[in-house]
Amino acid sequence: MKVQHAEALSVPETEVWSRLSDFSSWPNWLSGLRSAAGRNNEVELLFRFPPNLRLLIQVERVEESLHYELMEGDVSALQGRIDITSDTNGALLSWHLDVMVPTSIPFPLRIEFEEVVFPDWVRRLVGRESSVGTVA
Incomplete structure (x- = not known):
């Protein structure tokens, strides 16, 4: 399943990077996440859905x-990226996710x-309501 989401934020790019760099804060904005334990460039994520879904992901900032x-x-399999760039009014965030699960994922x-889901995560990340824009 490939998913993409893009949105303009009213907070500065540096603030978005600061929040993403603090793995311990991820459960505050990543709904469904029970815990996130980070070490170096890896973070272990434990989700509530399905019960106790566990993911150990490697996270690396590249430009x-x-x-x-x-x-x-x-x-x-799971991989993706979050692109964050500056805009005159704040940051532009683009989220890309590619995940392979054992069963087929319905289009809905x-x-x-x-x-x-992605717009909610972004709103929680930046701590406000946001304008939502989905890209194909």
Whole structure:
């Protein structure tokens, strides 16, 4: 399943980077996440859905992007990136996710991620309501 979401934020790029760099704060904005334990460039994520979904992902900042990739866990494959650039009014955030699970994902679930889940995560990350824009 490939999902993308893009949105303009009213907070500065440096503030978005600061929040993303603090793995311990991820459960505050990443809904469904029970815990996040970070060490070096890896973070272990424990989700509530399905019960106790566990993902160990490697996170690396590459220029204006945060790249992440599954090291081990309860899905077949997962990778993606969060691109963050500056705009005159704040930051531009673009989120890309590519995940392979053992079963097929219905199209409505992809739409749910693009139109509800990712926008909610971004609103929580920056601590405000935001303008939502989905990219194909």
